[in-house]
Amino acid sequence: MSPNAESTAFRSALEVVRAVEPRVADAIGAELADQRESLKLIASENYASPATLLAMGNWFSDKYAEGTVGRRFYAGCQNVDTVEALAAEHARELFGAAHAYVQPHSGIDANLVAFWAILADRVESPALKKAQVRQVNDLTEADWFALRRELGDQRMLGMSLDAGGHLTHGFRPNISGKMFDQRSYGTDPVTGLVDYDAVAEAAREFRPLILVAGYSAYPRKVNFRIMREIADSVGATFMVDMAHFAGLVAGKVFTGDFDPVPHAHIVTTTTHKSLRGPRGGMVLCGPELADQVDRGCPMVLGGPLPHVMAAKAVALAEARRPDFADYASRIVANAQALADGLLRRGAKLVTGGTDNHLVLIDVSGYGLTGRQAEQALLDSGIVTNRNAVPQDPNGAWYTSGVRVGTPALTTRGLGTAEMDATAELIHTVLSQTTPGANADGTPSKAKYVLDPALADKVSRQAGELLAGFPLYPAVDLG
Secondary structure (H helix, E strand, O other): OOOOHHHHHHHHHHHHHHHHOHHHHHHHHHHHHHHHHOEEOOOOOOOOOHHHHHHOOOHHHHOOOOEEOOEEOOOOOHHHHHHHHHHHHHHHHHHOOOEEEOOOOOHHHHHHHHHHHHHHHHOOOHHHHHHHHHHHHHOOHHHHHHHHHHOOOOEEEEEOOOOOOOHHHOOOOOHHHHHOEEEEEOEOOOOOOEOHHHHHHHHHHHOOOEEEEEOOOOOOOOOHHHHHHHHHHOOOEEEEEOOOOHHHHHOOOOOHHHOOOOOOOEEEEEOOHHHOOOOOEEEEEOHHHHHHHOOHHHHOOOOOOHHHHHHHHHHHHHHOOHHHHHHHHHHHHHHHHHHHHHHHOOOOEHHHOOOOOEEEEEHHHHOOOHHHHHHHHHHOOEEOEEEOOOOOOOHHHHOOEEEEEOHHHHHHOOOHHHHHHHHHHHHHHHHOOEEEEOOOOOEEEEEEEOOHHHHHHHHHHHHHHHHOOOOOOOOOOO
16 A cells, blocks of 8 residues: 555545535544544543544445345345445454344444343343334333333343443433343442452342443453353343453453353444444344344344444454454553552552553542543643542542543553653642632532643643654645
């Protein structure tokens, strides 16, 4: 490929966009500039390859393709069949799964497909069948609760939000909380680690239909063999949401008891985050659930997005290359180096470190809320997100934690030395930030005080750190 091919492709695309709506073209260019200049530590973000990005901007966007490969409700889908089959093939080979469904538009869609597949497989109900076929999107909240009662008040057991779980694992603000009677398992109050005996006890008492494992802010491995044994002991379907750590599974960093695919009945994931693909979702399962999963459209999903499935096929093909395994191992090495650097400087970390791609800082040790810390870091060129910690006294909005992750910076090529330097920048900002006050003089959980000169200095230092690791170096927009 010509060294200028990527620049030519993106320049040409922006010229075409600019001719219609220059403000959109400007925003696209500005986004690239912002991402190049910021120290991105959002654990759920990454940088997709130019090939993956370009695979989304094409004529596949014009196609309706309800159904599955070879069984469409629209004619003329032979090329869509090709890219969907390729994406599914790469997914099966990459993860060692019997079946892959690559149509979900997002992680929540993937989870909804899994939930309904499990319900349809486990429960025979006229109301369920009616909802399953066409009307799932038309059900009111009252309908959901009536359906739950008819199905026997189906139960879900998943990790609590403050322990690192996710809204889509049965919490009331999410649709999953309307579908299921949910109960949470937490972590050990001293170590912050999953207590498998406590999970087993909760399962015996609650008798869930679905036991969910997976997380968005838990910095350790999960033993999926033990979790499957717990599920089997109460007759539950074991589901794993590996959206955050799918890249570590694909890269064979998580193997054996820590690889969910051999142990779970059904596995869901996003295709971005550590997998470094386009924004989207995916479901992996065995043959016993494959037929139900393949009904995701129209059961839950709208028309598939063929242009995104094409990009998934490209990204999954990239993940099958040997260099992806090296990338995945460097993600974890970088996260551990970042954690060690923070600990040496006196930061308090949930569980005292990490086994995966993320680190959860308890910023109460700096006298701050998560919201204060998040914004002070952003002012200083460091992009993170606030996050609850176990038994968080500040709740889910202000929080007491900040979550940081290494997939994106690892993609840029930063290594363990740069992670130590990043830890120094984070500690400098947090240690020099103080809580602010409301207009009436009362303490504020949102306002903070940080010397602008210090913020500017850290921003410059972050830029200098990134200068040696250019983002999309082959792309020059001119």
